[in-house]
Amino acid sequence: GAVVSQHPSWVICKSGTSVKIECRSLDFQATTMFWYRQFPKQSLMLMATSNEGSKATYEQGVEKDKFLINHASLTLSTLTVTSAHPEDSSFYICSARDIRGDQPQHFGDGTRLSIL
Amino acid sequence: LAKTTQPISMDSYEGQEVNITCSHNNIATNDYITWYQQFPSQGPRFIIQGYKTKVTNEVASLFIPADRKSSTLSLPRVSLSDTAVYYCLVGDSNSGYALNFGKGTSLLVTP
Numbered sequence: 001g002a003v004v005s006q007h008p009s010w011v012i013c014k015s016g017t018s019v020k021i022e023c024r025s026l027d028f029q030a031t032t033m034f035w036y037r038q039f040p041k042q043s044l045m046l047m048a049t050s051n052e053g054s055k056a057t058y059e060q061g062v063e064k065d066k067f068l069i070n071h072a073s074l075t076l077s078t079l080t081v082t083s084a085h086p087e088d089s090s091f092y093i094c095s096a097r098d099i100r101g102d103q104p105q106h107f108g109d110g111t112r113l114s115i116l
Numbered sequence: 117l118a119k120t121t122q123p124i125s126m127d128s129y130e131g132q133e134v135n136i137t138c139s140h141n142n143i144a145t146n147d148y149i150t151w152y153q154q155f156p157s158q159g160p161r162f163i164i165q166g167y168k169t170k171v172t173n174e175v176a177s178l179f180i181p182a183d184r185k186s187s188t189l190s191l192p193r194v195s196l197s198d199t200a201v202y203y204c205l206v207g208d209s210n211s212g213y214a215l216n217f218g219k220g221t222s223l224l225v226t227p
Binding site for chain 1 (some may be wrong): 123150153157158159160161162165182203213215216218219220
């Protein structure tokens, strides 16, 4: 079945550093990828929609200058958390929508980000 | 986007059939109904998707009545490893819009 790979699976870093998370669709092309954030015991919250070759669309309340998204190819989107602070610690999950359109979205296994 | 309502939690014993019902009164004509399963510290995993009537695959069945205002995920003979959160989502799979997650149903399977 369709596979979405997310890397790294977990990262710990100091406050003030920037962290890049990669999301790759391994066996299909994705014109659209989505980034979610999930806090403990809560549901997934959509952060932004990433379209290949164009600027991402951010949800209300999500700072576009803090969460930089790049979708340079049909198989790769990246999320960079800039100048991360402890409150940015969370579980970040990406999903990808197959270019064929009539397929369900597939999710990566998430990235656990811990900011000290 | 259609809002979904599911029970917050359910309990079951191993070997039983579990039915989780989702209400989506405002479902649109082009919307599909999709169910995902999520284990702690993992991304959601696709279970099943349907538009109307009944869909069955190797892990579950999805029952959708004619008015499509609700749907029921049926898990036959659950095991301990089926303990997870189950999300019902409604959306147009051909659109570029994201799936919006509700609170999901936390299923606990015990021996």
